[in-house]
Amino acid sequence: MIYTVTLSPTLDYVVSVDHFQTGAINRTQSEDVFPGGKGVNVSLVLNDLGYLTTAMGFIAGFTGAEIKRLLRVGGVEGNFIQVERGMSRINMKIRSDAETAINGQGPEITQEDIGTLFSRLRFLIDGDTIVLAGHIPPSLPSDMYEQILEFLKGRRLRVIVDAEKELLTGTLKYHPWLIKPNADELGDIFGVRIHSREEAVPYAAKLQNMGARNVLVSLGGDGAVLLTEQGEIFSSDALKGKVVNTVGAGDSMIAGFLAGYLDSDGDYEMAFKEGLCAGAAKAFNLTMTTKKEICYLMRTTSFDIQRKQKD
Ligand SMILES: Nc1ncnc2c1ncn2[C@@H]1O[C@H](COP(=O)(O)OP(=O)(O)O)[C@@H](O)[C@H]1O
Ligand SMILES: O=P(O)(O)OC[C@H]1O[C@](O)(COP(=O)(O)O)[C@@H](O)[C@@H]1O
Numbered sequence: 001m002i003y004t005v006t007l008s009p010t011l012d013y014v015v016s017v018d019h020f021q022t023g024a025i026n027r028t029q030s031e032d033v034f035p036g037g038k039g040v041n042v043s044l045v046l047n048d049l050g051y052l053t054t055a056m057g058f059i060a061g062f063t064g065a066e067i068k069r070l071l072r073v074g075g076v077e078g079n080f081i082q083v084e085r086g087m088s089r090i091n092m093k094i095r096s097d098a099e100t101a102i103n104g105q106g107p108e109i110t111q112e113d114i115g116t117l118f119s120r121l122r123f124l125i126d127g128d129t130i131v132l133a134g135h136i137p138p139s140l141p142s143d144m145y146e147q148i149l150e151f152l153k154g155r156r157l158r159v160i161v162d163a164e165k166e167l168l169t170g171t172l173k174y175h176p177w178l179i180k181p182n183a184d185e186l187g188d189i190f191g192v193r194i195h196s197r198e199e200a201v202p203y204a205a206k207l208q209n210m211g212a213r214n215v216l217v218s219l220g221g222d223g224a225v226l227l228t229e230q231g232e233i234f235s236s237d238a239l240k241g242k243v244v245n246t247v248g249a250g251d252s253m254i255a256g257f258l259a260g261y262l263d264s265d266g267d268y269e270m271a272f273k274e275g276l277c278a279g280a281a282k283a284f285n286l287t288m289t290t291k292k293e294i295c296y297l298m299r300t301t302s303f304d305i306q307r308k309q310k311d
Contacts, residue, residue, distance in 0.1 A: 002046060002258075003124060004039030004131040005148070006057040007140060008106030009067050009080070010091045012036035012247060014286070020096035032286065034248075035070040036091060038133030038162050041251035041288065042258075043076045045278060048291045049259040054079050056120065058137075060107035061087025074288075081116050083107050093247050101247070106137035114140070118151055126156040129258065132171070133162040133251070142166065149174040162254060165189060172211035179207060180216045180254050197225040197235045205310065214268070216257060216275065218250055221283075224276060227310065228268045235306045236272070239280035239297060246282065252289040253279035273303055 012035070015028040035044070043055040059067055059080045067088055071078050089104030124130060130152070132145045141147065145163060149171055159176040161168055164185050172179075186203050187194040194200050197219060204215040204227045213229040223237040256278025261271035277297035281289040 001124075002043075002051055002053040002129040002131070003121075004043045004053055004055050004133065006037035006039035006055065006134050007109075007136045007144065008089060008134060009035065009037035009040045009055075009057050009059055009064075010089050010104070010106075011063050011066055011070075012091050012093055014093040014095065014245060014247065016095040018096065020094050020098075020100065033066075033070075034288065035067045035074065036248065037067075038251050038254075039131050040067070040071065040076075041248045042131050042133060042255045044071070044074045045252050045255035045289045046259060047075050048289070049255065049294070050291070051259060051262070053077070056080065056117070058083050058107060058109050058113060058117070059088045060085065063090055064088040064107075079120060081113055081120075083109055083113050085110075093245075095245055099246060103135065108139045109137055110139075114144075118148075121148065121151060124152060124155060124157060128155075129158040129160065131160040131162070131254065133160070133254070135164070136167065143170050146170045146174070149176075160254060160258065162250065169207075169210065172207065175211050175213055178214045178216060178254070178257065179212045180218060180250060180257075181207075182250060183217060183219045183222075186217055194219075197223060200225050201227070201233060201235075216253070216272075218253055218279065220246065220249070224253070224272070224279070226268065226272045226275075230268070231310045232268065233308050233310055234269060234272045236276055236304065238283075239276060239301055241280060241284040243283050245286045248288060249279045249282040252282040255289070256281075256294055269305065269307070272305065273301075274298060276303075277301065 043053040060083045086107030092102040094100040160178045183194040200217040215227045226234040253275040257275035260274025264270035281293035
């Protein structure tokens with residue numbers, strides 16, 4: 001079974017605004033609401049790709065109820081813990097000349113709620129996959145992902161982590177199977193700015209030295225680079241197409257990568273290709289990535305993947 005853990009799921013309120021301005025009243029040209037949060041998005045895409053997942057995390061209030069409802073519509077089985085104080089966040093995504101996001105904090109989570117989460121994680125068994133993804137609400141300890149992996153220590157799980165700064169680096173000692181920082185997140189860890197796939201490679205290698213097995217660095221419209229546990233480096237430009245909304249491109253990439261890996265019995269090049277297609281399929285559409293779009297891109301793209309061995 002594949003479990004996704006999104007400690008603070010969201011409703012993504014995606015609006016388009018002609019020439020968005022700060023300090024002014026802006027009027028929208030379109031408005032859409034989607035369920036979101038990194039693990040939730042991974043679950044939605046994997047579900048469409050034919051992989052059953054259980055989406056876990058904390059939800060609260062009317063927004064939490066709507067997240068659950070929309071996930072049910074998307075065919076995703078939720079195993080969320082309902083918390084009493086506050087509400088699940090609404091993240092504002094503004095599509096304009098550039099994309100702007102305002103991400104909220106989420107509800108207040110108590111020690112008892114954390115205990116409930118651990119009691120549900122008890123059921124993970126050898127061979128399961130767990131995806132720990134996204135920001136965590138301020139009421140949770142900043143080493144929450146470490147605590148989860150410490151709790152699960154000893155089980156042979158495929159662990160995927162998509163998080164920022166110490167929330168990510170703290171998990172590396174547990175040797176996650178995959179981490180997927182984007183270029184900004186990778187740069188933030190080391191206090192540098194990363195402008196290209198070439199520049200990303202030495203820093204991705206450092207994360208491998210710190211414990212990550214496979215490191216996939218995404219660079220939006222500049223593609224991605226993958227360092228595998230087998231010592232290979234795959235690098236590719238992004239697919240070409242008309243960009244509509246990139247919110248969820250990274251999450252779709254993770255889902256596509258995992259599905260590609262599982263479908264091909266562990267071929268990292270196939271996983272990389274499907275990750276690129278899933279990310280692009282999201283960027284080229286307003287709504288969440290579907291199997292149909294990923295398959296179309298997989299069939300019609302002539303990939304130009306550079307492959308070399310790590311020195
Ligand atoms: N503008 C784009 N054109 C084509 N593919 C894109 C575009 N933006 C994102 N992607 C694809 O999705 C992947 C993940 O996107 P990215 O924006 O880097 O992730 P995140 O959402 O985590 O910041 C990229 O590596 C790329 O393959
Ligand atoms: O948990 P965070 O880091 O605040 O991110 C949450 C946001 O990221 C998303 O999961 C999209 O993530 P990506 O664009 O990185 O794929 C949104 O659905 C959500 O609003």
